[in-house]
Amino acid sequence: MKIAVAGGTGVVGRHVVDTLRARGHEPVVLSRGRGVDLLSGSGLDAALTGAEIVVDVSNVTTTSRSVAVGFFDRAGRNLSEAARRAGVRHLVTLSIVGIDRVRLGYYTGKLRQEEIVRAGAVPWTILRATQFHEFAGQFLSGVPGPIALLPSGQGQPVAAREVADHLVGLALGGPGRMAPELAGPQLESLADMARRLMAAGGARKRPVLPVYFPGGMSSGGPLPTGPGPRGTQTFADWLKERHF
Numbered sequence: 001m002k003i004a005v006a007g008g009t010g011v012v013g014r015h016v017v018d019t020l021r022a023r024g025h026e027p028v029v030l031s032r033g034r035g036v037d038l039l040s041g042s043g044l045d046a047a048l049t050g051a052e053i054v055v056d057v058s059n060v061t062t063t064s065r066s067v068a069v070g071f072f073d074r075a076g077r078n079l080s081e082a083a084r085r086a087g088v089r090h091l092v093t094l095s096i097v098g099i100d101r102v103r104l105g106y107y108t109g110k111l112r113q114e115e116i117v118r119a120g121a122v123p124w125t126i127l128r129a130t131q132f133h134e135f136a137g138q139f140l141s142g143v144p145g146p147i148a149l150l151p152s153g154q155g156q157p158v159a160a161r162e163v164a165d166h167l168v169g170l171a172l173g174g175p176g177r178m179a180p181e182l183a184g185p186q187l188e189s190l191a192d193m194a195r196r197l198m199a200a201g202g203a204r205k206r207p208v209l210p211v212y213f214p215g216g217m218s219s220g221g222p223l224p225t226g227p228g229p230r231g232t233q234t235f236a237d238w239l240k241e242r243h244f
Ligand SMILES: NC(=O)c1ccc[n+]([C@@H]2O[C@H](COP(=O)([O-])OP(=O)(O)OC[C@H]3O[C@@H](n4cnc5c(N)ncnc54)[C@H](OP(=O)(O)O)[C@@H]3O)[C@@H](O)[C@H]2O)c1
Pocket: 006, 007, 008, 009, 010, 011, 012, 013, 030, 031, 032, 033, 034, 036, 037, 038, 039, 056, 057, 058, 059, 060, 061, 094, 095, 096, 097, 110, 129, 130, 131, 132, 133, 134, 135, 138
């Protein structure tokens, strides 16, 4: 089956593509590097021709509310409308646990993306997952300076590969609207993950200073609220597999 993966070259997207291929499907990547721009819409209709399912794991890296809302609004509308024109029967979008509880500019963009999916004509599933194990590195790369200031508090991170497996299962299973939240196997602190990542050679070594972030990030907002599905790979096991 032809399945389009918006953001199929990203941290989770490449696992979605690999998983689809391993299950005998024909993934088509929608990304600027592959000639499809979700913001301008260029290349979108041609890439979606014959696609039955779209998995959206596209992203913009920003902490700016206006940039995040601008991206997820425009990209979300273009993708939703192009999917309808192509006769896609299922749109699956990856979102984040806690976006409705934690006040972050980026999360406002994710809320807009969810609204567009829910209002669109294509039957949909939204999966909210917790931060990936990869998130510590993604976060650190956006923090300049000699000291890394990171939000204090705990999360329940999950391996991006396991998120991808779960998304593919949902995609093939048919539209389910809001899927139960997916989280990792255990609680971790982002500051501790960052220190362990640095010690393993996966990020530039510098002191890590956990700071209280108002708005929920440091006070349990990123944690799942229900007993949904759980990944099995711990951050420690994920780290052992890396060859930095
Ligand atoms: N990171 C986390 O911890 C986490 C946790 C839960 C959920 N999520 C969600 O998972 C999704 C994927 O995150 P990620 O960290 O895997 O993303 P990522 O590594 O930043 O990858 C982003 C992808 O989007 C594509 N892209 C960006 N702008 C585009 C455009 N204008 N047109 C077409 N493609 C575009 C990129 O390809 P090109 O650059 O080639 O265009 C790339 O394939 C996001 O929606 C995020 O909110 C992330």
